[in-house]
Amino acid sequence: MSMVEEGRAIFLQIAQAVEDAILDGSLAEESQAPSTNELAAFHRINPATAGKGVNLLVEKGVLHKRRGIGMFVTAGAREALLAERRTGFAERFLDPLLAEANAIGLSPADVADLIRGRTAPPDQGTTP
Amino acid sequence: MTAAIEVDHLTKRYRETLALDDVTVGFAENTITGLLGRNGAGKTTLMSIITAQNFATHGTVRVFGREPYENADVLSRMCFVRESQQYQDESKPHHAFAAARMFFANWDQQLAESLVEEFRLPMNRTIKKLSRGQLSAVGVIIGIASRAEVTFFDEPYLGLDAVARQVFYDRLLADYAEHPRTIVLSSHLIDEIAHLVENVVVIDDGRIIVDTDAESLRGEATTIVGQRSAVETFTAGRRVIHTDALGNTLAATVLGALTEADRQALARAGLDTEAVSLQQLVVRMTQHAHQAQTTTTKGAPR
Known part of the structure; x- marks a missing residue:
């Protein structure tokens, strides 16, 4: 509700x-x-x-x-907020991500590969 | 914060039954308080004594510093919307509104009329021919449009469907924001009102077992879930108010806010936490109070 x-x-x-x-x-x-x-x-x-x-x-x-x-x-509030959120980013998002990765047997390098795979620009020649 | 209503050592006895057992509680001015508890816990008795519709056996009630009983000035500043409000047999909604308009100095006729439209209340039907929901709407409209300095809603939603209840909550909140006043809302639909109330009073077996602000209650209980022995290790020495087990998994609800050290210990032990809603918390606390009473015979923990 x-x-x-x-x-x-x-x-x-x-x-x-x-x-x-x-x-x-x-x-x-x-x-x-x-x-x-x-x-x-x-x-x-x-x-x-x-x-x-x-x-x-x-x-x-x-x-x-x-x-x-x-x-x-x-x-100037937006810049200040960006700085604040960036400072806390690793703790809020990366730590739980790495903990879960560790629990299921993925190394930090595996996680980095996964991130690159998810964010890579779409291959040329595939459907637009 | 000043208390609009002060209840001091209030006791109400009906023959063998102790409806209110030495209740001391205050309702802060210009706040919305949720008055929660099981049927028969004493909510209606408390509200009817505050509004001088019932007598206390012992103790005192002060509203704006004065006793409400036979005090017309204080009574005209209070509105009590009862679940089972009685109206005169042949009267129609507009008669009830006309009477309220005469009684309440701050009555807003325009607001009443717009609420009539929103609740689609048939104005030319006698009140005894209204449906249960329409009857509740009459009370709700009087409660909001009276703008009384102190307003009690005692389970005002009977028969109101989900849409009409949302209209009630939204209009109450909007009007309260514009015209702050002291509101006491008694309800069993706790999840629906959890975010509307600033303070929470829980009454159980005629005693106050919780009296605090809603925000601090929100972190007050946590359910710890995980492998049984790990949960038991973590909860040892804490106040556990409820447990559920499924095979080797245990879910234990503990009282007391978790510290950062607690959270780290939980993470290390591989335990999960679940937030406990106000409704769950009240259910658990009232159950827990009863269990404590039957095992120790000495009364509920405060």
């Missing part, structure tokens, strides 16, 4: 959803961010919880408040 998942604090998930929108460009820097009430209605959650997510982003400097108008995305 909503996109919120179990087991992780909802306000963290709300903050991440806003960050994702900034990262993929759908929420541009300097543009107005959704209000607490809009986030609450969209995710069907308590406004206080949505407010906690927004506050977290204000503390991080991702959003800032313009008095009487609302929340806006801070200039």
